[in-house]
Amino acid sequence: MARKIQAIRGMNDILPDQSSVWLYLEKTVADVVKSYGYQQIRFPIVENTDLFKRGVGETTDIVEKEMYTFNDRNGESLTLRPEGTASCVRAADQAGLLFNQTQRLWYMGPMFRYERPQKGRYRQFHQIGVESFGMGTADIDAELIILSARLWQKLGLLGQVELQLNTIGLASEREAYKAALVDYLTQFKDQLDEDSQRRLGTNPLRILDSKDEATQSVLKEAPSLEDFIGEESQSHFERLQTILKANGISYVINRRLVRGLDYYGKTVFEWVTSHLGAQATVCAGGRYDGLVEQLGGKPTPAVGFAMGIERLVLLLETLDLIPQSAKFSADVFVVSIGDDAEVASFVLAEKLREVSPNLVILRHCGGGSFKNQMKKADKSEARFTLILGQDEIDQGICQVKDMSTGEQQSHPLHDVVAYLNSKL
């Protein structure tokens, strides 16, 4: 036997028993976003490397060490998308969808980051993103959060996920705060943990979530981001909270919440859970008013969020929230004995599919003894098994066996379809 080739590390196959959960989740999301007037957009998995360098931020970990980047045959540097927002902006702007108008868009698909895999984190992972453009007021921030809450409600996750909210102000306010924070922390540099010392030069805001105790005690006296937030950002944040409260959305304000990607400003939020180990965030987003312009478009306000499908699937499984209707099973199993019956069973199965297109009708293929076929019928968990042999063909009938009761009765061939249709 030839040596087997395995899937790439961190890139998983979604096997049949899992794919039904994915379909259920995707369908639920598609229905919810549609009900809020969002339309799907699809864009390529590969983009010019510069799109992500400029969009995500040159000094972020994603760009510095996590991208799958390679040269095209003509020498151009291409990258497998590590996230969706930059591509979404590029696609929408390229098509002129962002000019003097508002857009409500969503997308879904694989993203790629070169990281060590662990629970809920993979090198190829899947996100569903929801983005809005052309609206700078807090109402649209609220709409997106309310939409996500409705999705949790539909999935049975409300109460299992917690909404964390923060405002990180305007870029200029954040820069001023960063400078103050770095000034302060530099005095205590030797008391900070190793990672935080490094982040002082790269991503100082991240030090705020350090898990190191010594670092946290240094942070107690540090300047607070809140004090640097200007009037505009503050009232935007308050308006958002007013709308959320009126809609019964509960949340906690987490002043330490800063997003990893450079493009965020004003509102940031995360939905977190305690059921998934270290990967607590199942959905995260915020406002990114500067991104469109940064990518060469006209200044356009925007807000959006992305959720991790793997994490949501894991969460649904962990909490046993997959409805029975989402699971795959057959309704009718068709077995036959003999050549004539085989042909007739095809015709019967097709007639049934014609009349009841939503039923799952599994017609046995591949030969095997009658006993064997009945075993397959049992495994399929079909409610009814149709049995056709030479005797039945001769008499123009079909045996219909109710697999749960074991009861079996014969029906004229021309009545079987109507009978099953009434029973299922």
Add this chain to the structure above:
RNA sequence: GUGGGCGUAGCUCAGUUGGCAGAGCUCCGGAUUGUGAUUCCGGCGGUCGUGGGUUCAAGCCCCAUCGUCCACCCCA
């Protein structure tokens, strides 16, 4: 990139101080001719992740390597 756990049949896993490679499930066949889930009998299925080393003898001990899981970092 760093740290720790685990790699034995398709799946879940036993395997004693180093002494003939095992179970359950699945799959296939049989227990009266054309009837499934329970039961009984039989069968298929393995380079013990891979490569070295120690030993009369290695699934077990040592080294390396690959894979996987969890955590750090970072993030959905």
